[in-house]
Amino acid sequence: MFGSYTIKDIAKALGLSTSTVSRALNGSYEIGAETKKLVLEYAEKVNYRPNPIALSLKEQKSHSIGVVVCEVANNYFSQAINGIESIAYNSGYHVIITQTHESAAREATNVQHLLSRHVDGLLVSVSASTTDITPYQYLHDKGFPIVFFDRVAQAVNTHKITANNIKGAFDLTEHLIANGFTRIAHITSSRNLLISSERLEGYKEALQKYNLPVQPEYIKHCENGGMIQDEVEMALQELMTLPERPQALISTSDRITTTCIPIIKRMGFKIPDDVAFAGFTNSDVSESFDPPLTVLRQPAFQMGQMATELLIKTIESKRPIYEYQNELVDTELIVRKSSLKLA
Amino acid sequence: MFGSYTIKDIAKALGLSTSTVSRALNGSYEIGAETKKLVLEYAEKVNYRPNPIALSLKEQKSHSIGVVVCEVANNYFSQAINGIESIAYNSGYHVIITQTHESAAREATNVQHLLSRHVDGLLVSVSASTTDITPYQYLHDKGFPIVFFDRVAQAVNTHKITANNIKGAFDLTEHLIANGFTRIAHITSSRNLLISSERLEGYKEALQKYNLPVQPEYIKHCENGGMIQDEVEMALQELMTLPERPQALISTSDRITTTCIPIIKRMGFKIPDDVAFAGFTNSDVSESFDPPLTVLRQPAFQMGQMATELLIKTIESKRPIYEYQNELVDTELIVRKSSLKLA
DNA sequence: TAAAACTATGCAATCGTTCCCGAAGTGCAT
DNA sequence: ATGCACTTCGGGAACGATTGCATAGTTTTA
Known part of the structure; x- marks a missing residue:
């Protein structure tokens, strides 16, 4: 606090030692009842707050x-x-x-x-x-x-x-499959990330469950996690110029999801008519998107x-x-x- | 740091006093060249980092x-x-x-x-x-x-x-006026906030510049800054049931802007056909909205x-x-x- | 040659708090 | 009356760093 009182100030004002004041403040049993009350009341009066820095030094925390x-x-x-x-x-x-x-x-x-x-x-x-x-x-x-x-x-x-990334990606993929899509591409973050491989895993599991092929050319990694606009653009470019263009995309990273939408539109594709889309994101405005986004939300x-x-x-x-x-x-x-x- | 060295450790290891070590580390001129070099090298070797907590206590910062x-x-x-x-x-x-x-x-x-x-x-x-x-x-x-x-x-x-809230709100309002709207409503945050009154001010200035009336019933305050969904809903409800319904809305708060969109749609109004919309927001996905949002962005x-x-x-x-x-x-x-x- | 000046280092206080230890005072039993 | 236990409190070290002052040793100067 500003101009704050220390234990030393209280000790001086009350004619006690700092140890006594400290113990009284900490409710030690070995302090007399009146003394304790005296200290507590004075501390309350001057709004004493222990100095967290001194405490940190002392406690090594x-x-x-x-x-x-x-x-x-x-x-x-x-x-x-x-x-x-x-x-x-x-x-x-x-x-x-x-x-x-x-x-x-x-x-x-x-x-x-x-x-x-x-x-x-x-x-x-x-x-x-x-x-x-x-x-x-x-x-x-x-x-x-x-x-x-x-x-x-x-x-x-x-x-x-x-x-539960595996289940999340599974649900997302299964939902697309249930809606009739069979060629589903997967755009995800860096290979280094466990979340990427888990989400990829869930995606694959869903495909396998419905006897759909896992096609490597449908899987794209953005090694910079979507921080670079170009890597997302590149991934989409490659996907959408494939001989057998995917009918649906799932994105498994928050930033990539929100980055994808304007790029897909700029490429001239309509969602979901030309290509359906669903992705991981915690955006609280995904409902207001054009079109409203199907999302997988993490708590x-x-x-x-x-x-x-x-x-x-x-x-x-x-x-x-x-x-x-x-x-x-x-x-x-x-x-x-x-x-x-x-x- | 974890298991980190203190000045005392260095002093002991080098057979010096803590003062000497401290001064050497801080490049004091009154320390012999070899001693200084010795200390500096040892400190480097053990990756010495001054304890910020101790420093804080000492410096009262x-x-x-x-x-x-x-x-x-x-x-x-x-x-x-x-x-x-x-x-x-x-x-x-x-x-x-x-x-x-x-x-x-x-x-x-x-x-x-x-x-x-x-x-x-x-x-x-x-x-x-x-x-x-x-x-x-x-x-x-x-x-x-x-x-x-x-x-x-x-x-x-x-x-x-x-x-520059006045100019920002002015620009936003003027833009709507330039696009042919004359009945423009204003939804803003709490009256307590200076930004609210400044933005309201800019809105009024624009209306006045183009000889449009400032109508109190077109001005709505959300006293909780849009934290409560209901207050935004209420404001919109009142506005859109007015005998002379506004043709355009401007929102001058980030949260209110993003909150408005789904509510307006749910009320059955199309943007911008039934009512145009523009608002303050720093959302980086406003381009992806349905429709893409005209926004005033703050740096x-x-x-x-x-x-x-x-x-x-x-x-x-x-x-x-x-x-x-x-x-x-x-x-x-x-x-x-x-x-x-x-x- | 002795005093002055300078160099290089150490001592100890300080920041605010806790806590170990010692000590004074009281009460009680022997 | 003496010893012991218990209550209640104070002294002082410690946490890690800085810094004014003291001091020892060396060099310069009159």
């Missing part, structure tokens, strides 16, 4: 958690951060957010930076270009609390919160909350933790016009 | 700035936060974000919370329901650095970054950057500042189909 995401200006992540903040705030932690912009190098320096700030734990969603996860492994081996959410580093055996807010709860529990755990949770949360398929039944 | 916004999951604010982070990160500050959800009470506790965390300054965009700005006035009078952005507390004489990222630069300059200023900047940044009108010329 910063009461802050570091967050690593690709960008905040993203539907999924801004909602997840909302969830993260809500839990952290109520637990007395503050949140330091860093953005990778899908760069592995940036991610590495962000982690360094967060560590140098002595965060008590890390909440991370790796970037699309991250391949080296040894820093996380190293930290985790040393007992440093890390929780991955959404984009997890599979090899690191720690807490993870992910959407971003809840995922942020769950990850934060787990992280804080890990941080505050007295004994080291060796049992790690791997939470799988359900997605929500919202069917709209963009994936309309084939005439 | 937390190197953190508090941010008060209504919500992160909002196009404008997530982009602004992106700008804030970018500057803060490079200046060695970290950012603590708090959300008001448009509640004045929540805002007050957020500010309290940030102060108790000893932030070095505040970046604030007040909530839609905030009327009491005395806490800000009090802090500012005490010399505490505050920069307002977007939603400013007019009465507090400090740095402010705002979009959110830059505004975040400017505000943060100003704040940090104020924080780090040696002498107290009495000259406050009031930056006005230009908006961008993007014309699309939703405001199409009246047939």
